[in-house]
Amino acid sequence: MSDHNLLPAWREQSLGRRVFLRVSAASAATVALVAAGCTTTTPEPVKVDPYLLSPLPAGDVGLFYFAYLLAIAKATIFQKVADAPPTDFTATDRAVFTDLRDHEVIHRELLRRFLDPKGEVALLPADFAFSLTSLSLTTRAGALAAAQQFADLAAAVYPTVLPLFSSANLLPRTLLLKMSSVHARHAATLRNLRTPGTFAADDVVLTTGVLAGQLRTKTPLEVLAVLAPFFAPYVISAGNLPLPI
Amino acid sequence: MKLISLLDQLAAAPATTATPRRALLQHLGRAAVAALPLAAALPAAASTNDTAYDALTQLLLLERLQLAFYTRALAVPGLIPTAQTADFQRLRTHQEQHVTFLTQALQGAGSLVPALPAFDFSGRRRVASNPELFPNVLSDYDAFLALAQQLEDLGVRLYKTHAFAVVNDLQLTLAVLRLHPVEAQHSAHVRGLRRGRGVVVENWPSDSDAAITRPAAAQILTTAATGGEENILQYQTPGKPIVFSDFLLIRDNTAIHDSALPEAFDEPVNSAIAQAALNLFF
Structure with a gap:
C-alpha cells in the first residue's frame, strides 16, 4: 500500500478530534435514552471549531506531516532572518542563515512532496502560518536564540521519529535519516554562533548513565506542544501519531 | 535471529538504575556465532558485513580510533590552543562514553569484543619504513583539525550506514x-x-569546501569521509530519482x-570503504 493514498484535505474534514468526542458522547446518551424506552429528540448541531485541523494521520503519513510542520517552523525563522538580517549580524552569520534557509526550504518542500506527490492538494488552510510575532528576530541575540531553539528541537526529535516508520519501503525514512544529521549540524552551528563552545553541550547530550554521550531526545508530542502557540489559532491534534517506542 | 536487547531490559528498570546488566543478549546476529571458536568450520557466507555484530564492532573501532586520537592530541603540550582545550576534552569524553556503550552492548550480547588495536596516526601502519600518510597530525594544529574533521565526518556517515542494521533491536536502533x-x-x-x-569549509559537507590534500594511499579516507556528499540524486521510490526542480524554484521563497x-x-558510507579507511590507522 502506498504511503500517499491517505491524504486528508485539512479543510474539508470537519469532525476534528474534539468534535468527535462530543459527538460520541451525544450518541452514547441517545443510546441510553433508547434503552430506557424514551423517545429521542433531534440533537442540536455541534458547532465546529473552525481552527481545529483534522488530526494528524496515523502511520508514516502522520510522521511526514509532523516533520513537515517542524520544517515549516524552522524554514519560516531562517527565511525571515535571511531576508532581514539583524543589523549586528556578522558576514558569517548572514552566510550561515542563507545556507540554513536553503537546506530547510528543501526539507520542507520534499516533505510536502511526500504528502502531496503531485503538488495539487492544499495541505493546510491558506492562512495557516508559523507566527513570528513572539520572537525578536531583529537582534543577533534574539535571532540566534530563536533559531537555536527550533534547530535543537529538530535535532532532538528525529532520533525519536525515525524508528516509528513502518513502511516496507526504507527510502523515505532514509531521506529523513540523511536530514537528521543536517539538523544536528544546524543546531551545533547555531549554538556555537550564539555562545562559542556550546555545541553538543550537556543540555543536549546525556552526561550520565548507560546512555551517556547520546543526544537528549524529545517526542513528537513534546515538540508539537512547543509549536502549538506559534500555529495558533489553528489547533493540531496528534492523537493518531505512532507513539514513541 | 531474535535479539533480546540489553537496553530493553534496562528500560524496564528505574531510570536511576544505570548499572548495565550482563548477559542479557544471547546472540547478536550471525557473526556473534561466527566469533566462536567453531567459526572456522562455518561457511564463508556466515561472515557478512551487514550483521548487527559487524555494525557494532565497526562503530566501536571508529569510536576507539577517535578516542585515541583526541587522547593523544590532548597529551601533546601546546598542540591544541588553550581556548579549545575544553572543546576537545568534551569530544574525548563523548567518544569514551560511546566506546563504553558499544562495548557494553557487545558484552551484554555475549559477543566477542575485538581487541583494542594499537593505533598509528602516521598512516605507516606501525611499519617505520612505510610512507607517512598523515604528517604532523599530532604536532600541527591545522593538520590535527583536518584529520579530526575527516574522522568525525566518517562517524556521521558510518552511524547512518548502520542505523537500520540492528533491525531486531529497537533500543539499540x-x-x-x-x-x-x-x-x-x-x-x-x-x-x-x-x-x-x-x-574554506562549511559546517556541513559542501561542494565549496577546500579539498584536504592527502597522498594517493590515503585517498580512501577522503572517500570514506566525504566521497559522494556531492550527490544530488535522492530516492523516494526505487530507481526513480526525485526531481527536485519539479517543486523547488517554482514557488515563492523556494x-x-x-x-x-x-x-x-x-550521505552514508559504504561499510567496506569505511573499513579500508579505518585500516589505515593500525
Whole structure:
C-alpha cells in the first residue's frame, strides 16, 4: 500500500478530534435514552471549531506531516532572518542563515512532496502560518536564540521519529535519516554562533548513565506542544501519531 | 535471529538504575556465532558485513580510533590552543562514553569484543619504513583539525550506514540514532574551528569546501569521509530519482542555491570503504 493514498484535505474534514468526542458522547446518551424506552429528540448541531485541523494521520503519513510542520517552523525563522538580517549580524552569520534557509526550504518542500506527490492538494488552510510575532528576530541575540531553539528541537526529535516508520519501503525514512544529521549540524552551528563552545553541550547530550554521550531526545508530542502557540489559532491534534517506542 | 536487547531490559528498570546488566543478549546476529571458536568450520557466507555484530564492532573501532586520537592530541603540550582545550576534552569524553556503550552492548550480547588495536596516526601502519600518510597530525594544529574533521565526518556517515542494521533491536536502533547526531555536532564544530583558521569549509559537507590534500594511499579516507556528499540524486521510490526542480524554484521563497541541495542531505558510507579507511590507522 502506498504511503500517499491517505491524504486528508485539512479543510474539508470537519469532525476534528474534539468534535468527535462530543459527538460520541451525544450518541452514547441517545443510546441510553433508547434503552430506557424514551423517545429521542433531534440533537442540536455541534458547532465546529473552525481552527481545529483534522488530526494528524496515523502511520508514516502522520510522521511526514509532523516533520513537515517542524520544517515549516524552522524554514519560516531562517527565511525571515535571511531576508532581514539583524543589523549586528556578522558576514558569517548572514552566510550561515542563507545556507540554513536553503537546506530547510528543501526539507520542507520534499516533505510536502511526500504528502502531496503531485503538488495539487492544499495541505493546510491558506492562512495557516508559523507566527513570528513572539520572537525578536531583529537582534543577533534574539535571532540566534530563536533559531537555536527550533534547530535543537529538530535535532532532538528525529532520533525519536525515525524508528516509528513502518513502511516496507526504507527510502523515505532514509531521506529523513540523511536530514537528521543536517539538523544536528544546524543546531551545533547555531549554538556555537550564539555562545562559542556550546555545541553538543550537556543540555543536549546525556552526561550520565548507560546512555551517556547520546543526544537528549524529545517526542513528537513534546515538540508539537512547543509549536502549538506559534500555529495558533489553528489547533493540531496528534492523537493518531505512532507513539514513541 | 531474535535479539533480546540489553537496553530493553534496562528500560524496564528505574531510570536511576544505570548499572548495565550482563548477559542479557544471547546472540547478536550471525557473526556473534561466527566469533566462536567453531567459526572456522562455518561457511564463508556466515561472515557478512551487514550483521548487527559487524555494525557494532565497526562503530566501536571508529569510536576507539577517535578516542585515541583526541587522547593523544590532548597529551601533546601546546598542540591544541588553550581556548579549545575544553572543546576537545568534551569530544574525548563523548567518544569514551560511546566506546563504553558499544562495548557494553557487545558484552551484554555475549559477543566477542575485538581487541583494542594499537593505533598509528602516521598512516605507516606501525611499519617505520612505510610512507607517512598523515604528517604532523599530532604536532600541527591545522593538520590535527583536518584529520579530526575527516574522522568525525566518517562517524556521521558510518552511524547512518548502520542505523537500520540492528533491525531486531529497537533500543539499540534508538541508541545508534542518538549517537549519530552527536557525531554530526562534533563534525560541525571541528569544521567551524577550521573555518575560524582561514580554511574554506562549511559546517556541513559542501561542494565549496577546500579539498584536504592527502597522498594517493590515503585517498580512501577522503572517500570514506566525504566521497559522494556531492550527490544530488535522492530516492523516494526505487530507481526513480526525485526531481527536485519539479517543486523547488517554482514557488515563492523556494529559490535555493544549487550548492544547497547536496548539503541538505548527509550521505552514508559504504561499510567496506569505511573499513579500508579505518585500516589505515593500525
